[in-house]
Amino acid sequence: MNNRRVIVKIPASTANLGPGFDTLGMALSLYAWIEMSISERTEFQFYGDQMNGLPKDKTNLIYKVAQLVFKEAGVSVPELSISMHSDIPLTRGLGSSASAIVGALVAANALIGSPLTDDKLFQMATALEGHPDNVGASLYGGIVVSAWDGERADYVRIEPHHKLKTLVAIPAFQLSTEKARHALPSTISMADAIFNVSRSSLLVAALAGGELGMIRHAMKDRMHQPYRAALIPGMATILEHAVEHGALGAALSGAGPTLIAFVEDTEAGAAHSSGESMLETFLLDTLKQEGIEANTLWLSPSAQGPQITIEEISSQPAIPLPDRIKGDMKR
Secondary structure (H helix, E strand, C coil), rough: CCCCCEEEEEEEEECCCCCCCCCEEEEEEEEEEEEEECCCCCCEEEHHEEEECCCCCCCCCHHHHHHHHHHHHHHCCEEEEEEECCCCCCCCCCCCCHHHHHHHHHHHHHHCCCCCCCCHHHHHHHHHHHHHHHHHHHHHHHEEEECCCCCEEEEEEECCCEEEEEEEEEECCCCCCHHHHHCCCCCHHHHHHHHHHHHHHHHHHHHHHHHHHHHHCCCCCCCCHHHHHHHHHCCHHCCCCCCHHHHCEECCCCCCCCCCEEECCCCCCCCCHHHHHHHHHHHHHHHCCCCCCEEEECCCCCCCEEEEEEEEEECCCCCCHHHHHHCCCCC
């Protein structure tokens, strides 16, 4: 164990998918990498523009989550060498905290021989994150339908349709989940509850059955997006009119501010069609009219959860994490 180095690649995620508040999540082809090994003293190396300002001591989230794994497994590993590279923007609604939690759980578990099951890691991740949608997607890959009663989380995984892809528009400002949740009402009407239950059920059925044309009707929401729209100028316009510009449907990604549009890939492997270019232009122009700069990314659903590499530590100097994963990075 002392001569083992673990590298874990973890996908980003989008949650809610419109009506599935705190229950629906999908892994995306945007990644973070965590490298972990036992050390004589705890040290951190962070790489990537998303990592500035993170603590480099034992208050770090990755270190604390790893210690929870060790405690659960009944082992003591007080000192760790941790490196992380992430292409997932922080506090933008793409599951950056969930990917860090899942990555830390999986890496620490692999470091000590994987005594904890995936279900145990899922339960721990859900309790840490406070909801199962993002962590479930990052842990199991694909589309995850989940439920949590405060004690146990359950899930069903759906394989993403091979023609489903997404376009995300990431505004150049951060929005904390806490602030986004404060915008929500404490109660909703029976009519709105029925509306969301029906749309969420329809969306799950459409995704499971490959009925992509049904997404435009199923992604509508009355539970959280209308109340969060004021935090993201242009969002209401995008959600209402994205289908007119080539989208299957659109939603706020997680707590935002990122907006996500689902698209059917009708020309797999080919350059983006004019309809897709029209959608990208619509997203960017709508936000720009509100004074918001944003960048866009075309992302596919990630069918895989964490990918684990275990190596023996040699006497040679360690290669920095970005150089080790350079050929694997997807931007």
